[in-house]
Amino acid sequence: MSRISADFAVLGATVHTLDPGRPAASALAVRDGVLIAVGDDAEVRQACDARTEVIDGTGTTLTPGLTDGHMHPVHGALMARGLDLSVCRDTDALRAALAEARRTAEPGAWIRGFGLDPNILGGRRPHRDLIDDVLDGAPALLTLFDGHAALASGRALELAGVTGPVALAGNAEIVCDADGVPTGELLEDPAKECVERAAPSLAPEEVAAELAALTARMNACGLTAGHAMDLSDGSLPALRLLEERDRLTLRLRCAPWAQPGVDADGLAEIVRLQGTGGRLWQVAGVKLFMDGTIDNGTAWLHHPDCHGESTKPFWLPPEEYAAAVDTLARAGVPTATHAIGDAAVGYALDCLAPHSSPDSRASRHRIEHIETAPDELIARFAACGVVASMQPSHVQYTRADHSDNWSTRLGTERASRAWRCADLLHAGAPLVLGSDWPIAHFDPREVLATARLRRLPGHGDRDPVAPDQALTAREALEAMTVTAALVAGEQDRAGRVREGFRADLTAFAADPLAVPPGELAETPVTLTVVDGRIVHRA
Structure with a gap:
């Protein structure tokens, strides 16, 4: 047992170490951002002296710090401004919200909104005629709720100079009517950026300032780290400002995007950025997109959806994606590929398998979302060691009876393969869980609970979606701790409560492995520790 004086210690708690060598403990001590003692109270007291802050952990349960495996902190902070349209349950509510925003807005001000659910449109495509008059x-x-589409008003299109079709990369599209007039529907980022x-x-x-406020709220929910799946304009200056001012309280691994059409110089710049960072943030990896979303008809499916859509990849031809992955992987850059449709997932696996191994100790290649997958794809993840990165909270946008837009587009057979978390995990695939914030709420307690319930907590009136894909409490917790460290190549220093490991910790007012999943989302977080620093204390 170390005799070094601890900065602080927690005694009398329940500690789920997730360390096979010592699964349980009652106390721990921290110094200089590292766990220097883990054991019973008597053992840990040996690391304490008069300068040590001793925290009474009676009634609390500590776990390794929770990591969101897929989030968009800066991009999300910028996108989730203005009206929260997720509360609108029909078009009348949408119009009323916009009318009120217009009434109170300054002259010429843009009205922003996020979280718009296409299910409220009654089967219609988004169109500016729904909103222009109000x-x-x-x-x-x-x-829209999935972040892959938007609805622009007529005035916004006019200010942007968008008057007709525009040639865009991949399957991005400024949707136009039969006369070539933009409807206001914008599919994928290149169209939204116009x-x-x-x-x-x-x-x-x-x-x-937005990011500092956001990360403080995340800390209060128990988050200590996040795999940030973007490095948008403004990210680097903002992160550097927060680092300089010691206001960054969340550990972030940032992956810049490689979009269709990226050339050799663009790929070289992504390689050059790797390792850029500070004490709590680092550029580590790259984010690619193999397709869009099922709800918007931009996914890549082996067979078209009910509207004859979702028939092509984001990269055209897809061989350009394969070449980009090969270049990045050979440079040692771990890739994260957005792939939702079965054809997209299969193609990405084909490209990643030669660069992957189930025994790799380095950062892993990964596939994000995997919303629908046939049996033959499940075993392939484990065989090649590619990580399955999934967001169980996304089941809130579908229905068990397949009456929603996502299910209707896919049809019953493909919709029944929704978010196969349990099948992937039990087949031996590394499984990491996240929120995809701002697409779903960042609260990790909600992610953990939904992984077990297969519906959002607090919605007992909703039937679970594919309940056979529910995870156990321990499986879900490990997917946000142990596996999150594994996929980052940090399994030797993070993801468990073990002496010598990073002091990233989450403390709950009740045992997250014992509390019913419906109550977990409301269980208070009493302490959040990032790099040995207490960033939240209830």
Whole structure:
């Protein structure tokens, strides 16, 4: 047992170490960002002296710090501004919310909204004629819940100079009617950016302030780290400002995007950025997109959806994706590929398998989302060691009876293969869980609970979606701790409560492995520790 004086110690708690060598403990001690003692109270007291802050852990349960395996902190902070449209349950509510925003807005101000659910449109495609009259000439840009589409008002299109079809990379599209007039529906980021660039942008100081406030809220929910699946404009200046001011309280691994059409110089820049960072943040990896989303008809399926859509990849031809992956992998850059449709997942696996191994100790290649997958794809993940990165909270956008837009597009057979978390894990695939915030709420307690319930907690009136894919409490917890460290190549220093490991910790007011899943989302987080620093204390 170390005799070094601890900065602080927690005694009298329940500690789920997730360490096979010592699964349980009652106390731990921290110094200089590292766990220097883990054991019973008597053992840990040996690491304490008069300068040590001793915290009474009676009634609390500590776990390794929770990591969100897929989130968009900066991109999300910028996107999730304005009206939260997820509360709108029909078009009347949407129009009322926009009318009120227009009434109170400054002249010429843009009206922003996020979380718009296409299920409220009654089977219609998003169209500016739903909103233009209540906006009375105000520019508006409303992001749909999946983040892959938006609805722009007529005035916003006018300010952006978008008057007809535009040739865009991949399957991005400015949707136009039969006369070539834009409907306001914008599919995928290249289309959204055509309008976004006309809207006012935030200065780095403002982005940093948004991010600082966001990470504080995340800490209060128990998050200690996140795999950030973007490095958008403004990210680097904002992160550097927070680091300088010691206001960054979340450990972040950032993956810049490689979009279709990226050339050799663009790939070289992504390679050059690797390792850029500070004490709590680092550029580590790259994010690619093999397809879009099922709800918007931009996924890549082996067979078209009910509208004849979702028939092609984001990269055209897909061999350009394969070449980009090969270049990045050979440079040692771990890739994360957005792949939702079965064809997209299969193609990504084909490309990643030669660069992957189930025994790898380095950062792993990974596939994000995997919303529908046939049996033959499940075993392939384990065989090649590619990580399955999934977001159980996304089941909130579908229904067990397949009456929703996602299920209707896929049909019953493919919809029944929804988010096969348990099948992937039990087949031997590494499984990491996240929220995809701002697409779903960042609260990790909600992610853990939904992984067990297969519906959002607090919605007992909803039937679970594919309940056979539910995880156990321990499986879900390990997917946000142990496996999150494994996929980052940090399994020798993070993800468990073990002496010599990083002091990233989450403490609950009740045992997350014992509390019923419906209550877990409401269980208070009493302490959050990042790099040995207490960043939240209830």
